[in-house]
Amino acid sequence: MYSKIFTGCLLTLAIATQAPAEMPTKGKDNLVEWDLIGQWSVGAKPVDLVHSLDGKFVYVLTDKAQVNIFDNTGKLQGAIPVSESVSSIDIAPQGEKLYLIDSNKNQFQALSVAFVHTIDTNGSPFEGPADAPITLTLFTDFECPYCSKMGPLIDEVLKRNPKTVKVVLKNMPLKFHKMARPAAYAALAAHEQGKFWEYHDLLFKNQDKLTATTFEEHATELKLDLAKFKVDIKSPETLAKVEKDLTDAKKAGVTGTPTVFINGRRPQQRSPQAYQAIINEELLKLAN
Numbered sequence: 120m121y122s123k124i125f126t127g128c129l130l131t132l133a134i135a136t137q138a139p140a141e142m143p144t145k146g147k148d149n150l151v152e153w154d155l156i157g158q159w160s161v162g163a164k165p166v167d168l169v170h171s172l173d174g175k176f177v178y179v180l181t182d183k184a185q186v187n188i189f190d191n192t193g194k195l196q197g198a199i200p201v202s203e204s205v206s207s208i209d210i211a212p213q214g215e216k217l218y219l220i221d222s223n224k225n226q227f228q229a230l231s232v233a234f235v236h237t238i239d240t241n242g243s244p245f246e247g248p249a250d251a252p253i254t255l256t257l258f259t260d261f262e263c264p265y266c267s268k269m270g271p272l273i274d275e276v277l278k279r280n281p282k283t284v285k286v287v288l289k290n291m292p293l294k295f296h297k298m299a300r301p302a303a304y305a306a307l308a309a310h311e312q313g314k315f316w317e318y319h320d321l322l323f324k325n326q327d328k329l330t331a332t333t334f335e336e337h338a339t340e341l342k343l344d345l346a347k348f349k350v351d352i353k354s355p356e357t358l359a360k361v362e363k364d365l366t367d368a369k370k371a372g373v374t375g376t377p378t379v380f381i382n383g384r385r386p387q388q389r390s391p392q393a394y395q396a397i398i399n400e401e402l403l404k405l406a407n
Contacts, residue, residue, distance in 0.1 A: 157191075157192075157193065158193075159189070159193030161179045161181060161187055161189070162181065162183075162187055162195070163181035163182055163183040163185075163187075164181060164182040164183075165179050165180070165181055165182075166180045166181060166182055166206065167179075167180040167206070167207050167208050168180065168208075169208055169209050169210050170210075171210060171212065171213055171214035172212045172213070173212075173213060174191055175190060175191055175214070175372065176188055176189065176190060176191070176196065176214045177189045177190075177191070178208060178210055178214065178217065180201070180205060180207070180208045184200060184201055184202065184203040184205070185198045185199060185200050185201060186198065186199045186201055186208060186217065188214075188232075196234060197234075199217065199230065199232070201219055202219075202221055202224075204221050204222060204223035204224060205219045205220065205221050205222075206220055206221070206222040207219075207220040207222070208220070210232075214232060215231065215232055215233070216229055216230065216231055216232060217229070217230040217232050218230075231387075233384060233385065233387075234372070234385075235382075235383040235384055236370070236371040236372070236380060236383045236385075237383055238256050238289070238367055238370075238371055238380055238383060239363075239367055240254060240256060240287040240289070242360070243287045243288060243289055243360075243364070244287070244288050244306075244307075244310050244315040244316065244319075245285050245286060245287040245288070246273075246277060246285070246286045246316060247277055247280075247281075247284050247285035247286055248282060248283075248285060249285065251282070251283055251284055251285035252283055252401070252402065252405050253280065253283050253284045253285070253381065253382055253398050253401050253402065254284075254285050254287055254381070254382060255273075255276060255284055255285070255286045255287070255379060255380070255381050255394070255398075256287045256289060256379065256380045256381075257269065257273065257286060257287065257288050257289065257377060257378075257379050258289045258290075258291040258364070258368050258371075258373050258376055258377065258378040258379075259288060259289070259290065259291060259376055259377050260290075260291055260292050260293050260296055260299045260376040260377075261292070261296075261298075261299050261302035261303060261306070261319075261322045261323065261326070261329065262292070262293070262296035262297075262298055262299040262302065262326065262329060263293065263296065263299070263376045263377065264326070265376065265377055266323070266376050266377045267323040267326050269377050270320070270323065272389065272390070272391060272394075273286055275391045276391060276394050276395070276398075279391070279395060280395075280398060283398070283402060284398060288315075288319070289364040289367060289368065290303040290306075290307075290360075290361050290364040290365075291364060291365060291368045291373060291376050291378070292361065292365075293375075293376065298329035298330070299329075300361065301329070301331070301334070301352075302322050302329050302334070303361050303364075304352045304353070304357050304358065304361065305318065305322070305334040305337070305338075305348075305352050306318050306319055306322060307351070307352075307357045307360055307361070308338075308348050308351035308352040308354075308357060309337075309338065309341065309343060309348070311347070311351045312343045312344060312347065312348070314341045314343060317341050318337055318338075318341060321337045321340065321341070322337070325337075334352070335348070335349070377389075379394070381394060381397045381398060381401065382397075382401045384397055384401075
């Protein structure tokens, strides 16, 4: 509770709806310095607020009986209606749960919160129908042991939904995996010759042998044009694609691999049942 009160005081400066003219935006005394680092309107009189520990989201309870959710630039991400007697709010560390205190009813409520992300998949390797209504986007790392186990799960999803789901792969080589980025370049070079998924499978099958030599051996095994492969693996276009995937991962709040989004929604569990539940919900939306 102390951390909430303390950080709330700091953020009140940053999101004050109308600061008094005499309010200093920068200053110091013997014990503290302050500097206004941001300010935006919260749309109504604020009653309470809290922010996620990563600083990405600010939740503001207003006198209009709703919780407005902002990103750290002040862009409204959405609003959740609440009871008029809700007097206090709190959230889980990443903002994935919202907690409400209703002082009139002496009631506590917990709400799950999920953000829908728009992820650019143009030009990325995919399996399934190109015009599928459901897109499952997978952020992966070829050196990640957990990513290597995603194959059966993805195959099961495609088997259950052969006409309605497209699986798109986005590269997210983690910094502490030294060969993950070169492996991503190699897979994209294979993609230029129409053999991405075959190459993808070889990389994960030989995950403990990711070297420049094995990259070329895999290309030879798949009967790729080796001269073209060697050019494409180092081309500015290939390098730029990986950087674009990393940028898209950051925008979507991805911090680890493997991470899946289904039509921009992030499943809370990694299982065929959890994925299918979201797929069915998305198909139902499209049918209505």
